[in-house]
Amino acid sequence: MVVAKVRYSLISLISFLIIVIFILYSISLEADTNTINIQTKGADSTISVDQSGSSNTATIWCGLSNGTYTTHNCSSATITIDQHGTSNLAKAYSQVANHNNNQYTINQNGNNNTGYLDLDDDSNIATITQTGNSNYGEIYMQGDDNVYTITQTGNSFYAKMRAFGDDSAWTITQSGTGNHNAYIKSCGNCNNNDATITQSGSGAKDGDIEFRNNPSDNNTVNLTQSGDGTHVGNILVKQGNYTVNATQSGSTNQTYSVTLDCTSNCNKTITVNQF
Numbered sequence: 001m002v003v004a005k006v007r008y009s010l011i012s013l014i015s016f017l018i019i020v021i022f023i024l025y026s027i028s029l030e031a032d033t034n035t036i037n038i039q040t041k042g043a044d045s046t047i048s049v050d051q052s053g054s055s056n057t058a059t060i061w062c063g064l065s066n067g068t069y070t071t072h073n074c075s076s077a078t079i080t081i082d083q084h085g086t087s088n089l090a091k092a093y094s095q096v097a098n099h100n101n102n103q104y105t106i107n108q109n110g111n112n113n114t115g116y117l118d119l120d121d122d123s124n125i126a127t128i129t130q131t132g133n134s135n136y137g138e139i140y141m142q143g144d145d146n147v148y149t150i151t152q153t154g155n156s157f158y159a160k161m162r163a164f165g166d167d168s169a170w171t172i173t174q175s176g177t178g179n180h181n182a183y184i185k186s187c188g189n190c191n192n193n194d195a196t197i198t199q200s201g202s203g204a205k206d207g208d209i210e211f212r213n214n215p216s217d218n219n220t221v222n223l224t225q226s227g228d229g230t231h232v233g234n235i236l237v238k239q240g241n242y243t244v245n246a247t248q249s250g251s252t253n254q255t256y257s258v259t260l261d262c263t264s265n266c267n268k269t270i271t272v273n274q275f
Contacts, residue, residue, distance in 0.1 A: 039064045045077040052084045060092045063099050074099045085110045093118045100124070108135065122146065122165075130157065133178070144168065156203070157181070166191045173198045180205040187212035191240070196222040203229040210236040217241055228252055235259070241267040249275035
């Protein structure tokens with residue numbers, strides 16, 4: 001009987017140790033920091049990266065050619081980075097010339113994540129989607145006929161776009177709680193573009209859209225802020241024809257400032273609603 005009890009206790013102890021080791025191993029896997037760097041050039045590339053955990057970094061260069069710009073080429077590429085967890089960083093780049101018809105996508109679920117896209121040339125699509133708290137998204141692009149979007153849902157976020165080119169659509173959408181900060185800044189011969197910021201939910205909201213430097217012509221600016229919290233909207237347009245639509249609704253303070261620097265030879269349509 002005593003032998004049986006000892007044997008049973010030994011088996012229980014071994015089982016317990018196995019479970020503890022498994023748990024510690026699982027925790028170590030989840031805590032691992034993963035880093036991936038990919039460099040490619042040419043046409044018709046498809047690249048997908050999927051990372052889980054915290055403090056991971058994914059960097060993809062398409063068209064990189066050791067600084068020799070004349071040999072750069074990144075066309076008809078599909079690049080996707082998916083990250084799940086906290087404090088992750090996703091970056092995808094193209095450089096200067098011969099970078100057309102590409103689709104870059106960053107999806108991040110979790111908190112304190114950063115997504116960054118930098119694309120050049122024409123007919124590209126760039127998308128950053130972030131769900132969670134305290135996330136940051138930025139898109140930098142030059143070229144024509146481009147579409148790029150940042151969508152953030154959760155608590156407290158920051159989005160920025162720097163855009164150079166014509167005939168493009170730029171959109172930032174933020175919804176949830178906490179501070180909403182969104183900026184679209186464009187300069188230098190940027191014509192026939194649509195720039196849109198939509199912020200909803202509770203928490204303070206700050207939305208800025210700027211078309212700097214002359215000339216800039218036939219652009220449309222849309223700024224919509226709704227929900228609780230202080231609303232601040234700032235719009236700057238330098239010369240040319242333009243359409244400005246601004247709507248602020250909610251139960252707290254709303255402030256709208258617009259600078260439209262065109263005094264002659266331009267058609268202006270300005271609509272401001274505050275509820």
